[in-house]
Amino acid sequence: MGLFDKLTGTRHPEDGVAPVPREELRAALLGVSQGEVPYVVRYGGGEGCDLLAEWRLTEPAWQHIFVRSQISHALKIRMRFDQQAHEVRVLEEQWEVERVGTPVRLQVTSKYERGQSRTVSRRWTVGRGEDGRLTATETFHFDSAQMRDPLRETVLRSGWTWRGVVFGKL
8 A cells, every 4th residue: 555545545455355346336335324324325416426425414313413412524425436447436525514503403614624534523421430439431422434434344345446535536
């Protein structure tokens, strides 16, 4: 792995892993967001990509979790397939969000970042233990790697390269 690959978050599959057909990879990536995960993977359509993964910020079932956890960034991962090179070109975009209104909802601000990023949100409860000492217990943990890592691992297990894009187009 070269320096530029490290900076962009590019990862290559293990030697000897044969690339699966594009449609099989697409189906596997769409399946990553099944179940109780805080993001959705969907067709890119008008977003300029083949697939798009994004936080479920606006879905009622997830919105209260994002608001309560004090999440301050929204993340989208745009993916475009390059069949000839067997790589998924990936553009990560992040926006700052703020809590507004009553009831509280998340609103995107004007701050925008592009490239590999990481957002971590944790909530701790502080109290006293039986011995009277202060204790801190983590009651909530949320990490943007929860979205990126399963997508990247699916691509790599499928024999394709995960190629981070920072400059230029997907």
